[in-house]
Amino acid sequence: MDIAWHEVREKFKTIWGYQDFKSPQGEIIRTLLDGKDALVVLPTGGGKSICFQLPALVQTGLTIVVSPLVALMENQVSQLKQLGLSGALLHGELSKRDRQYTLQAILRQRLSLLYLSPETLLSVPLWEIISQPQIKITGIILDEVHCLTQWGNTFRPGYRRLGAVRRSLLKHKPGGTKIAIAAFTATADPQTQTEIIQVLELKQPEIFLVSPYRPNLNLKIKTVWTPRGRKEAALKFIRANKNSSGLVYVRSRRDSQVLAQWFRSLNYSVAAYHAGLVSSQRRKIEQEWISGKIQFAICTSAFGMGIDKGNVRFIIHYHPPELIAEYIQEVGRAGRDSKPAHTLTLISEPTGWFDPEDKQRSQFFKRQLEEQYRAAQRLIKELPNRGDIATIKQQFPQGEITLAILHSLGLLSWQDPFHYRKHSARLTSHDLFNSQKYYQKQMQQYLKTKQCRWKFLLQAFGFEEKREFKCGNCDRCLGNNILEA
Known part of the structure; x- marks a missing residue:
């Protein structure tokens, strides 16, 4: 130095x-x-x-x-x-x-x-x-x-x-x-x-x-039985948090727009925020939320990174995220001022018969991922053993993604940021799906766990806590009696 x-x-x-x-x-x-x-x-x-x-x-x-x-x-x-x-x-x-x-x-x-x-x-x-x-x-x-x-x-x-x-x-x-x-x-x-x-x-x-544990952050998961019940659970939670600032996370642009319109009809000052908005619109919503002009944003994961607002009192996951890393990032945007903050994640009942939203959304993402991986399997034999990214992108619409998948499996290396070399042409479906399934399964385990929610999260991220550790604030520790009304 x-x-x-x-x-x-x-x-x-x-x-x-x-x-x-x-x-x-x-x-x-x-x-x-x-x-x-x-x-x-x-x-x-x-x-x-x-x-x-x-x-x-x-x-x-x-x-x-x-x-x-x-x-x-x-x-x-x-x-x-x-x-x-x-x-x-x-x-x-x-x-x-x-x-x-x-x-x-x-x-x-x-x-x-x-x-x-x-x-x-x-x-x-x-x-x-x-x-x-x-x-x-x-x-x-x-x-x-x-x-x-x-x-x-x-x-x-x-x-x-x-x-x-x-x-x-x-x-x-x-x-x-x-x-x-x-x-x-x-x-x-x-x-x-x-x-x-x-x-x-x-x-x-x-x-x-550094451990992600935040003792002021109260975690709750609630099962809802119908789409209407999902709306009512979110509304009840927001009313319990009175006029405090918060965020409501959804998983698609359309969901953010539809839900924001519903809350506006109930006279809430809200905005829909997603990656499809132009920069000036995003900046306006962020500033209005930070200043308190907007009580909460109905947003996709595009919202929150790098925004510093200490007095966020609640986070709602209207739809559960696919990955536990996304979840902990998003709930972590509440209670930065170290004062109590409450989080709620809404999930469909186990069968998905009455409220199929979560199951449909998860299946959609899974199908999308499977199609990308199948395209990679088909394409791998056509890709030259050595090449440059510009040519591959020109010749094959899915070429860049295929190269990324091969790299993630150790079947390809980058000579420099623009030129690659393949090591093997063998690619199996098992290789492709193994990692993604692990992370999705981990999120499902968290949603259904009977133990302290913070203990589960800390163990998932490699922080070993004492066997008797309990946060004392999550729905499991409190027997579901967390702030609702």
Whole structure:
């Protein structure tokens, strides 16, 4: 570390106004300043952005922050600008003028932090700039890195190519150049941690694991028997939480719009939020929710990442998420101020006869996944043993996803971010479905568990608690008598 630690602390106090770091912020910052790789699992609201923003600001050179959502990038850059700091973002919705301005700022080495998506990082125009020998890159940060395992195979295949980025950049830089990689997330079980380290090719990373346990966060699962009963259960829960701020998570854009319309008919100040909205609409809803003009948003998983609002008192999962990592991310957006907060997840009765929504939705996602995997099986024999991503995308509509699936199974490696080499042509359905089935089964086990809900979550994420551990706040510990009316 070239810069004195007292100078780092002074910069921290001057910019953010805090007297000292929260554990383990200081240790993470030291690690990044020392140029070491890191995997950081820090619960929502743990102050992770400071962990990589501060090292970027006290060093010379560019820190690249890879982020999954435009809304998340916009929030982070907006906060930087409010602090009077140097930061920019690149994404597909930018005007040509703004894009050119940012690219010029990179060329002239006037930026400390650059936020972008995996797809933008892997775009040829940007790559031609950042791979130039004179462009100094000090670090690559993967924010919300759990998206790599959740989306990397079938939805955002660019994530599977990120491990080749540092390796390729260093070939173009002066000898002795170091580029540290740090991966940040609020949720990663041991299996996910291993996959992140392997895919990103982290070198002897320092690992920081902080328990996601929040004693002020009360967890409840409720079975509903009809679609009408689902609405009534949500309404009863919101009424019990009076006029407090909250979020209601649904699993589709259409659901967010239909449910928001129903709540508006009951004179609630709500908005539907999903990835289909343009940037200005999303920003308006976020600001109105943060300011309290909107009591709650009916939203898909696109909402919440990176938004800092301490007084969220309730979270409703109108539909249960497919993955336990999504669940803990989303409930973790409540009660950041350490005051009591309540969460409710609504699930269909076991048969699905009277309220088939959950079963239908789960089957739809399963069919979609199966079709993608079958397409990969059909396509693998047609793909050349070596090739480049641009040609494959041109020739085969499902080619990029197939390459991502093969990479996830160890049947393919990336020579650089744009060129691959196959290791084997053998691909079985068993290989493809095994991992996904494990995670879906885990979520179902959580919904049906008879033990303390927090104990189940902590064990799922690799935190061993004492046998007699009970949170005392969840529906299992309280015998279902959690706040409802």
